[in-house]
Amino acid sequence: MSLNSEIQRRRTFAIISHPDAGKTTLTEKLLLFGGAIHVAGAVKSNKIKKTATSDWMEIEKQRGISVATSVMGFEYRDYKINILDTPGHQDFAEDTYRTLTAVDSVIIAVDTAKGVEAQTRKLMSVCRMRNTPVIIFVNKMDREGKDPFDLLDELEAELGINVRPLSWPINMGASFKGVYNIYKENLELYTPNKQTISESVAFSDINSPELEKYVGQADADKLREDMELINGVYSEFDTDKYLAGQLAPVFFGSALNNFGVKELLDCFVEVAPSPRPINTLEREINPYEEAFSGFIFKIHANMDPNHRSCIAFVKICSGKFERNVNYKHIRHNKLMRFSSPTAFMAQKKETVDEAFAGDIIGLPDTGNFKIGDTLTSGESLHFKGIPSFSPEMFKYIENADPMKTKQLDKGVNQLMDEGVAQLFTNQYNGRKIIGTVGQLQFEVIQYRLLHEYGAQCRWEPISLYKACWIESDDALELDNFKKRKAQYMAKDKEGRDVFLADSGYVLQMAQSDFSKIRFHFTSEF
Ligand code: G4P
Numbered sequence: 001m002s003l004n005s006e007i008q009r010r011r012t013f014a015i016i017s018h019p020d021a022g023k024t025t026l027t028e029k030l031l032l033f034g035g036a037i038h039v040a041g042a043v044k045s046n047k048i049k050k051t052a053t054s055d056w057m058e059i060e061k062q063r064g065i066s067v068a069t070s071v072m073g074f075e076y077r078d079y080k081i082n083i084l085d086t087p088g089h090q091d092f093a094e095d096t097y098r099t100l101t102a103v104d105s106v107i108i109a110v111d112t113a114k115g116v117e118a119q120t121r122k123l124m125s126v127c128r129m130r131n132t133p134v135i136i137f138v139n140k141m142d143r144e145g146k147d148p149f150d151l152l153d154e155l156e157a158e159l160g161i162n163v164r165p166l167s168w169p170i171n172m173g174a175s176f177k178g179v180y181n182i183y184k185e186n187l188e189l190y191t192p193n194k195q196t197i198s199e200s201v202a203f204s205d206i207n208s209p210e211l212e213k214y215v216g217q218a219d220a221d222k223l224r225e226d227m228e229l230i231n232g233v234y235s236e237f238d239t240d241k242y243l244a245g246q247l248a249p250v251f252f253g254s255a256l257n258n259f260g261v262k263e264l265l266d267c268f269v270e271v272a273p274s275p276r277p278i279n280t281l282e283r284e285i286n287p288y289e290e291a292f293s294g295f296i297f298k299i300h301a302n303m304d305p306n307h308r309s310c311i312a313f314v315k316i317c318s319g320k321f322e323r324n325v326n327y328k329h330i331r332h333n334k335l336m337r338f339s340s341p342t343a344f345m346a347q348k349k350e351t352v353d354e355a356f357a358g359d360i361i362g363l364p365d366t367g368n369f370k371i372g373d374t375l376t377s378g379e380s381l382h383f384k385g386i387p388s389f390s391p392e393m394f395k396y397i398e399n400a401d402p403m404k405t406k407q408l409d410k411g412v413n414q415l416m417d418e419g420v421a422q423l424f425t426n427q428y429n430g431r432k433i434i435g436t437v438g439q440l441q442f443e444v445i446q447y448r449l450l451h452e453y454g455a456q457c458r459w460e461p462i463s464l465y466k467a468c469w470i471e472s473d474d475a476l477e478l479d480n481f482k483k484r485k486a487q488y489m490a491k492d493k494e495g496r497d498v499f500l501a502d503s504g505y506v507l508q509m510a511q512s513d514f515s516k517i518r519f520h521f522t523s524e525f
Pocket of ligand 1: 139255
């Protein structure tokens with residue numbers, strides 16, 4: 001197959017949701033359709049439990065297992081599908097944000113009873129930053145939920161995107177009868193608890209009296225009424241708007257009951273984007289260019305002390321990657337070649353000889369990579385857009401073993417390169433502050449510093465609300481701000497100015513008092 005056709009047939013995406021909306025179940029059903037797994041429950045056992053456990057070793061154990069499921073590749077029809085898994089535990093949200101930089105599109109699962117929840121909103125805002133195309137799957141239709149029209153309004157308002165239903169439910173909960181597949185003009189009939197594919201009847205004219213035979217008079221009338229309303233209110237599905245991240249098609253179903261998932265997948269492969277051009281500091285990279293390029297978006301440390309090495313996950317942005325060929329590590333300006341790159345097929349990790357734009361490969365790493373690093377066939381490129389987000393929890397990190405200062409510094413630096421957390425140095429007192437998105441990261445850091453670097457750290461509390469990056473075109477104003485807020489000024493690892501606001505009020509006041517200063521809540525601006 002030619003390079004072009006290989007790349008053209010790739011669909012690389014992530015499923016995102018608020019915990020419990022059904023991401024794992026949906027992933028599993030997609031894998032079943034792709035023949036990548038054969039029994040339900042196979043994905044479940046690898047899942048990071050969402051319980052608010054503080055036992056991160058337990059979580060880490062599960063996370064260890066989940067390396068193989070970090071990316072799930074499989075073939076479906078003529079397409080090569082790569083699903084990138086995102087951690088369910090919200091303390092690993094930063095991992096999820098970064099994973100979103102490596103996908104070409106996203107499927108959002110929403111619980112029909114709960115609608116848009118906090119995590120959904122947050123993840124959607126990350127998608128909007130790069131206009132990632134989004135398909136919404138409204139799950140759990142076998143349960144009583146919100147009125148579908150109200151839900152569509154809620155999705156539009158809360159997610160800030162226009163929606164267009166491409167399937168429509170016939171009732172819900174105990175009386176759920178199925179969906180009308182608007183995209184394919186099929187009637188999909190639901191049988192509760194059926195683990196196989198639903199019965200599908202071609203039905204291009206819902207005004208045909210045949211409809212009553214399948215769903216009864218009342219539901220047939222209701223469906224016709226609903227369809228009229230849908231066609232009146234929502235304009236035709238426009239693929240270009242979807243690809244531009246402005247319009248989200250919506251499907252209804254029940255992942256647990258294997259219902260509505262095939263319709264979702266069939267539409268997905270047809271409309272979802274193949275690998276798209278990506279910006280670098282130097283120029284836009286077209287995926288179909290022959291020369292290979294890719295960037296590291298995730299580094300997974302192995303917690304097993306006997307196998308200390310990490311796996312660096314590379315998103316291939318252009319061309320073809322080949323085993324045992326020299327590629328340039330741009331930040332180190334050195335050539336590297338990889339004898340055992342891995343690809344992720346189904347739930348197995350296997351060595352591959354080649355991989356194409358859109359694919360994710362894993363490279364064994366002993367500390368050469370950090371998040372955002374670029375590998376190319378030779379050209380000097382720097383990919384943009386792996387942002388760090390304003391952390392939400394902060395602690396001073398102190399050295400608890402003065403004999404091991406060097407080890408501590410090295411450990412902290414490497415862990416930050418891996419993206420475990422963010423380091424800020426207070427410019428006033430020189431103290432180092434670690435910022436994270438979840439409590440667990442502090443435990444992770446302390447444990448890893450001790451076991452991997454032989455260093456000991458101690459946490460001391462600091463009361464902070466947010467860290468935000470600041471800049472201004474007015475040097476005088478910036479200087480003035482830094483002087484006024486001297487105690488609250490820090491530098492991030494790259495030496496950029498960061499303002500540490502100790503309350504929402506202080507931040508608000510700063511924003512209104514210093515109108516010429518821009519406050520950023522992600523590192524990418
Ligand atoms: P997540 O990855 O988004 O966190 O969600 P997950 O798939 O684990 O699903 C969360 C819960 O919702 C699970 O139940 C799952 O079985 C259930 N679920 C998923 N899809 C549907 C659906 O279409 N209908 C209904 N009724 N339930 C659904 P659980 O009790 O938390 O887990 P388990 O005991 O089933 O493993």
